[in-house]
Amino acid sequence: MSLYPIIWAAEHAPMVDAEERAILMALVMKGDFDGLNCFRSYKTLAKVARVDEKTAGRRCRAMESRGVLKRQEKHCSPVWEAIPEKQRPVIWEVMIPAEWWSAAQLADINEQRANLGRVPITPENRPALADAPPKKERSDKGTKRPKKKAAGEGEGTTSPGGDPGTTSPHPQDYKSPPPGLQVPQPSESPSESPSENNHAVADAVGNGAGGFARATSGAGAAGETGEAGSGSAASGTPKLPSQTKRSPRPATTKTRPRQESAGFQMVRNAIPVAVARPGTRLYVGLQRAINDLLDGNLAAGIPRRSPEQVIARINRRWYGEDADVRAAADYRGCDRCTASGCSSARRSADDADGCDRIKNPSSWLAAAIIAQDCPDPGCEDGLIIGGGACPTCRKRREEHQEAARVAAETRTRWEADAETYGSQRAALDTWTAAEKAEERRLRQTLAETGLYGALLDHHVQRHMTGWRDRNPQPAPRAAQGGRHRQEASA
Known part of the structure; x- marks a missing residue:
């Protein structure tokens, strides 16, 4: 992929x-x-x-x-x-x-x-593609959708039994306030007086019989039945509990971004252009490494340095190791390097044969400037700040030279031993081939005279014993490395 x-x-x-x-x-x-x-x-x-x-x-x-x-x-x-x-x-x-x-x-x-044996891609076998055809428009585009009539629209609530009762008209839309309950006014009969009708029929504005009231009225059925408060009877309904749910996850802790150390901008201006162009934001790891050098981080083994010392360290390690050349797009550090990248292992202390091409200049520089090989915090690449050469680095350098000398001597001895072993092996192979050829010749000669079986084997064994006395098998000589080991054990 x-x-x-x-x-x-x-x-x-x-x-x-x-x-x-x-x-x-x-x-x-x-x-x-x-x-x-x-x-x-x-x-x-x-x-x-x-x-x-x-x-x-x-x-x-x-x-x-x-x-x-x-x-x-x-x-x-x-x-x-x-x-x-x-x-x-x-x-x-x-x-x-x-x-x-x-x-x-x-x-x-x-x-x-x-x-892979494939022909190259050219404009002839991979021509330009035409634009996609426009998407088909809907057949009903621009047509106003008919409104559906809601169920029961325009109808109120009628009291059961078919008798004239209260009606509650539906509002015209969701923004209109709901009107109050309306009680139809039956006509007065001759046998009833107006005063008697007032006890059973509500007027158009005030309270009504049966406990119903207008939504805009100041006093309602609650006052007639002895309940406290005013308004409609629904005001006495208990409030429902809250439905808010809390997340079981812990709340996110917001931290402030780390402030830049003193002198950070001075170091930022000295960063090579191949790592970050002026005015752009640095890679987070490189920014953290510069701040650690300016502030010091003894827990991580990073000593504190001034802005001038950090700039000198950046230039010394970037240009001293040819990082500007190794980070170029046309640089090839191994046979598997291409213009788009490299899939080989990186060169390191454990893998000296790896590719030394720098794929990510920012991360490489971040790791390079915080590296402190010497345990002396005042050492800066072999020199004591404000002094001369670092004695710790000099001692370590002498130890490395001595180890390299011993390794070279050991390699020379092993090569000599390998050469000696090869010559001895060749002499032994030659003697073995001659022995087999002599035995094959003798058996063929004796078989032609009529000898066979145990008598033939007896004559061959006696002859080969004399042949081995005249042509002894080459004795292996002690290898140079083995002789040195014997001398050391003695």
């Missing part, structure tokens, strides 16, 4: 809609770096892109008709060929245009394709 096809599919591919782009991304994420060997079943594509299986197949064929996909016929993946023929999905080549890559990226990709 490579990021180039995924980036192209996510941001630059001419797609009709998001559904088609999701299918293309699900396809290229399992392909090669150049868009070849993209194969996944329609069922898997549908599962990853969250679409129907038939939709995945239809969209792939639509992209094929526009030239975005092409059925691959050569350089098929061994994984695809290992699938049973009846179960193999369609293997696609994603036609990423050659003009989409930069010159350096295209050169790197063509170099990898040449190693």
Whole structure:
């Protein structure tokens, strides 16, 4: 898998809609770096892109008709060929245009394709793609959607029994306040007096019989029944408990960002341009390393330094180890280095044969400036600050030289021993070959005279005993390394 096809599919591919782009991304994420060997079943594509299986197949064929996909016929993946023929999905080549890559990226990709026996990518075999067709508009675009009538709209609440009762009209919308309950006014009968009707019928403004009241009235049924308070009867309803839930996770602790140490800006201005351009924000690890040097961190073994000393250390370790050359894009530290990067192991104290190319200048410089090999906090790369040479470093240097000398002598002795052993082995192989040839010649000669069986073996054994006395086997000589070990043990 490579990021180039995924980036192209996510941001630059001419797609009709998001559904088609999701299918293309699900396809290229399992392909090669150049868009070849993209194969996944329609069922898997549908599962990853969250679409129907038939939709995945239809969209792939639509992209094929526009030239975005092409059925691959050569350089098929061994994984695809290992699938049973009846179960193999369609293997696609994603036609990423050659003009989409930069010159350096295209050169790197063509170099990898040449190693795999593939033809280079050119504008002829990877032409530019046309824009995607416009998305179809809805047939009802611009048409006003008809409003649905709510159930029971315009109807009130009627008292049971069919008798004239109270009605509660619904509001026209959610913003209008709900009107109060209304009681219809029955006509007065001749046998009833107005004073008697006033006890059972509510007026249009005040309180009503039966405990109902207008929402805007100042006193309601609560006053008539002896309950405290005013307003509607619903005012006496107990308040529901709060439904707020607390998260079981602990609250996030907010910390203030670390303030820059004194002299940090002075050191920042001296950072090489290859690490960070002026005016840009430093890598967090490099920023932390500079602050640790300016403030000192004895727990981590980092002594405190002045801004001038930090700048001198940066220049000494950056330019002294040719970091500006090793961090360049055209630098090749091993056979596996390319323009886009290197996959070899980094050179270190444990791996002297690794690649010395600097892939990340910021992290390399951060590790380089906080490294303190000498246990003396006043030592700065072999020199005592304000003094002469560091005695600790000088002693360690002498010990390293002595260890290197002993290792060289040991290597020389082992090489001499290997040469001696090789010559002795060659002499022994020659003697053994001569012995076998003599025994084979003697057996053939005696067999021609009619000897065979135990008598033949007796004559051969007696003759070979005399031959070994005349031609003794080469005796191994003591190796130089073994002689030194014997002398040391004595």
